[in-house]
Amino acid sequence: MEALKIIISGLLNALFSMAIAPLIEGIMRKLTARIQSRQGPPVFQPYYDLMKLFIKEDIESGDYPLMQRAAAHLAFASALTVTAFLPLGFGTGFSKFGDVIVLIYLLTFCGVCALLAGLAAGSTYSLLGISREMMMMIPLEPILAVALIAGALNSKSFEIATVLNGSVYNSTAFPVSAIIMLIIMLLSIQAFTQRVPFDISEAETEIMDGPLVEYSGPKLALFRYSRMIRLVIYSAIFVHLFVPWGNNLIFPLGFLVFWAKVLLFTVIITVIAATHARYRIDQAIKYFAIMLGVSFIALLLAAIGY
Amino acid sequence: MNATEIIAELKKSYDGAIRSADICGKGRFYIHVEPDSLKEVCQKIFRGLDARFVTSIGADERQYGKGFLVAHNFAFDKLHLLCSVMTRAESEAPFVQSISDVVPASNWAEREFRDLVGIEPIGHVYPKRLVLPDGWPDGVYPLRKDYPWNKVPEGFDENRGFDFDEPPKGCVVVPFGPFHPTLDEPAHFRLYVEGEMVRGCEYRGFMVHRGIEKLGDSVLTYNEIPMAAERICGICGCVHNVAYAQAVEDAAGIKPPRRAEFIRTIMLEIERLHSHLLWVGLACHISGFDTLFMQCFRIREPIMWIAEKISGNRKTYSLCVIGGVRWEITDTLADELKAVIDELEKSWRAVVSAVEKDKNIQKRTRDVGIADKNLVKEMSLLGPVARASGVPIDARKDHPYAAYADLDFDVVTAETCDVWGRLIVRMYEVFESIKIIRQCLDKMEKGPIQAEIKEEIIPGRYGMSSVEAPRGESHHFVITGENNRPRRWRVRAPTYQNLQGVPSMIKDRSLADMTLALASIDPCFSCTDRLEAVDINSGKIKTYTAKELEQLLQK
Numbered sequence: 001m002e003a004l005k006i007i008i009s010g011l012l013n014a015l016f017s018m019a020i021a022p023l024i025e026g027i028m029r030k031l032t033a034r035i036q037s038r039q040g041p042p043v044f045q046p047y048y049d050l051m052k053l054f055i056k057e058d059i060e061s062g063d064y065p066l067m068q069r070a071a072a073h074l075a076f077a078s079a080l081t082v083t084a085f086l087p088l089g090f091g092t093g094f095s096k097f098g099d100v101i102v103l104i105y106l107l108t109f110c111g112v113c114a115l116l117a118g119l120a121a122g123s124t125y126s127l128l129g130i131s132r133e134m135m136m137m138i139p140l141e142p143i144l145a146v147a148l149i150a151g152a153l154n155s156k157s158f159e160i161a162t163v164l165n166g167s168v169y170n171s172t173a174f175p176v177s178a179i180i181m182l183i184i185m186l187l188s189i190q191a192f193t194q195r196v197p198f199d200i201s202e203a204e205t206e207i208m209d210g211p212l213v214e215y216s217g218p219k220l221a222l223f224r225y226s227r228m229i230r231l232v233i234y235s236a237i238f239v240h241l242f243v244p245w246g247n248n249l250i251f252p253l254g255f256l257v258f259w260a261k262v263l264l265f266t267v268i269i270t271v272i273a274a275t276h277a278r279y280r281i282d283q284a285i286k287y288f289a290i291m292l293g294v295s296f297i298a299l300l301l302a303a304i305g306y
Numbered sequence: 307m308n309a310t311e312i313i314a315e316l317k318k319s320y321d322g323a324i325r326s327a328d329i330c331g332k333g334r335f336y337i338h339v340e341p342d343s344l345k346e347v348c349q350k351i352f353r354g355l356d357a358r359f360v361t362s363i364g365a366d367e368r369q370y371g372k373g374f375l376v377a378h379n380f381a382f383d384k385l386h387l388l389c390s391v392m393t394r395a396e397s398e399a400p401f402v403q404s405i406s407d408v409v410p411a412s413n414w415a416e417r418e419f420r421d422l423v424g425i426e427p428i429g430h431v432y433p434k435r436l437v438l439p440d441g442w443p444d445g446v447y448p449l450r451k452d453y454p455w456n457k458v459p460e461g462f463d464e465n466r467g468f469d470f471d472e473p474p475k476g477c478v479v480v481p482f483g484p485f486h487p488t489l490d491e492p493a494h495f496r497l498y499v500e501g502e503m504v505r506g507c508e509y510r511g512f513m514v515h516r517g518i519e520k521l522g523d524s525v526l527t528y529n530e531i532p533m534a535a536e537r538i539c540g541i542c543g544c545v546h547n548v549a550y551a552q553a554v555e556d557a558a559g560i561k562p563p564r565r566a567e568f569i570r571t572i573m574l575e576i577e578r579l580h581s582h583l584l585w586v587g588l589a590c591h592i593s594g595f596d597t598l599f600m601q602c603f604r605i606r607e608p609i610m611w612i613a614e615k616i617s618g619n620r621k622t623y624s625l626c627v628i629g630g631v632r633w634e635i636t637d638t639l640a641d642e643l644k645a646v647i648d649e650l651e652k653s654w655r656a657v658v659s660a661v662e663k664d665k666n667i668q669k670r671t672r673d674v675g676i677a678d679k680n681l682v683k684e685m686s687l688l689g690p691v692a693r694a695s696g697v698p699i700d701a702r703k704d705h706p707y708a709a710y711a712d713l714d715f716d717v718v719t720a721e722t723c724d725v726w727g728r729l730i731v732r733m734y735e736v737f738e739s740i741k742i743i744r745q746c747l748d749k750m751e752k753g754p755i756q757a758e759i760k761e762e763i764i765p766g767r768y769g770m771s772s773v774e775a776p777r778g779e780s781h782h783f784v785i786t787g788e789n790n791r792p793r794r795w796r797v798r799a800p801t802y803q804n805l806q807g808v809p810s811m812i813k814d815r816s817l818a819d820m821t822l823a824l825a826s827i828d829p830c831f832s833c834t835d836r837l838e839a840v841d842i843n844s845g846k847i848k849t850y851t852a853k854e855l856e857q858l859l860q861k
Contacts, residue, residue, distance in 0.1 A: 036599075196594045199594065277594050277667050277669075277670050278594030
């Protein structure tokens, strides 16, 4: 009975994030349109888009169609698995079966799927896209890891529920490391969610969506969907780690506060995306090299209790 | 120095090489040289006298017993002179000395008359086909007079691919085009890429060459050509329309009425406004800054509306007839236009100050697509590209036409030589255009808008006209002819020269900069290889393929 309950709670989380992710994307699109003096699509447009893509013909293309299919499904599945572990305004029984390290692995795996997708397509543009994606992943993934591990160090636990509860602030009265990490995460969140100015690996006007250039129909829908869900995941992790206040209120209240914060966070992402031009890969790498260096200092500080 | 002195100097240096020289009106002269001294004279003009290469023309004049004509046009911008160096080639197996090694800018122009007229430039540095596809049979020259305008030659293999050069060792070939999101028209760049660095490229274009020049000297009449000329370009069509009309007027000695000249000026500036606004928007879009792209297009829209109110069309104004214009700008329209540009000036100031403050855009555009003064000279680069490198050439000032001589405006320049400089130049040119339109509206006096043309245009005369398009100087060259149409009409759009500078601009640069560097010249390839037809009765839409369309045309 207990096992069933846990599985259901994990599934519930996955289903819930599947349901809400396109809505958040829709709100972002609408907001972008408003900033650009446009009418914009209805907020439910992403649902229609996904539905349309799912009922389209499934075309085999690229160098390795099987790998291409697998990449799309794996990307979607890994994103959903992360949501199963993640508290989304209500606790999940699933989270005690993994720790933050699993979280980091699963998130990295989403990026690996994009690499697989690009390799499978085998076109010059997709290969360029994955080489950019790889260059971005190398400095980026450690930044997230440092943030989570700093939290884990402070709370002396790797448990997801403990770490994802403002644990970065647990060290001293004035946690220097937490504030540094907060700034770094804010400065690099555009890259995690692959938005302008760091959507370099997809850059439509340069390399025509990079790894996704050969994708269409249901497979493209899976990739789009997992991208929307990843946005929810990163926003949720950010909110849990750095702005945890009010998350633990009784059910409807805590839930509403949590999602209000997530929404506010995506608004910030949208505004930044709408007011910037894309960086070049070498400029981005330089930028993240500095971020990474500073985040290691933050980790050291956290380790010695600041 | 004036035309007489230039001719005297050339005669002194190359005694006997110059057959004759004509000074035609203000600012135009023609030099006829012996074929053997063509290269020396052109070298002297290009290097010694520091002229700018404009274009080359090859014309078939065998039916008049004159063999083939080859002309190289040069511009002395500081002296306000346009000059054409002409020579003859014999009727059988025509050839001329190639000037491409001493005048690098003539590379394409010579290959073009080699392809289309069949005059061989002997000693050309890169004698590869340029305009004709590789499937086109050898020895068939479509621009010769004995070749019908609608004939597809025997043995034409339209499915044959291009013959490309070998890429250098260690480089991957990244195909850029024929279809790519940043190219709105087909053109193919084969980029040789090492990692993220572009090491070189090969360009193949002219995929949708429509043979408008051929139509001009075989099917259309003097007053029909402006309509075709306008369709050369999808953005700056009015420029070609005016440049053609002026070239014919120059050849025939027709002077359009003053009011017509003012109206031409106004419409040309309206076109520059919408073109520059479009370009700034597109540049932002390419660098991922969609918000500014949308704002630019929002600001641009009222200009399109007022153009439609004046001419009936958003873009193809059908403005000129020989000796005048079609559309009158009435007092109500003038007031509306004033209101539109006032509003535009206000909103454009906001955009300019936003862009100037934006570090992010500067990061992407500074030191990208470098074209230094040397490249500008060698390739005869034009317009905002030249001006952003501190070369103040502007046909409106250098070779005044329409009403520009009486107007007060500045030539905007920058010294950075990069995409950022081109962005700044274009943004500030918008204010100059607004200034020009205001002055025109104030100074314009009532009067006729078309000149009366009583006599027929005498055949065999030459005419040249340079008009400053938003992208640089558009040059038209006309030889008047019989049957109410020119014998030869040659068009040189600014992109023709600027595109030749792109390989140097992108070499040893990151691939991400390629799109911006290419876009920074505001390339303008020709479009339209399909046609959509709507059956008015049923509302059914049928899209013709190139093939079906061909069959329809041949019926």
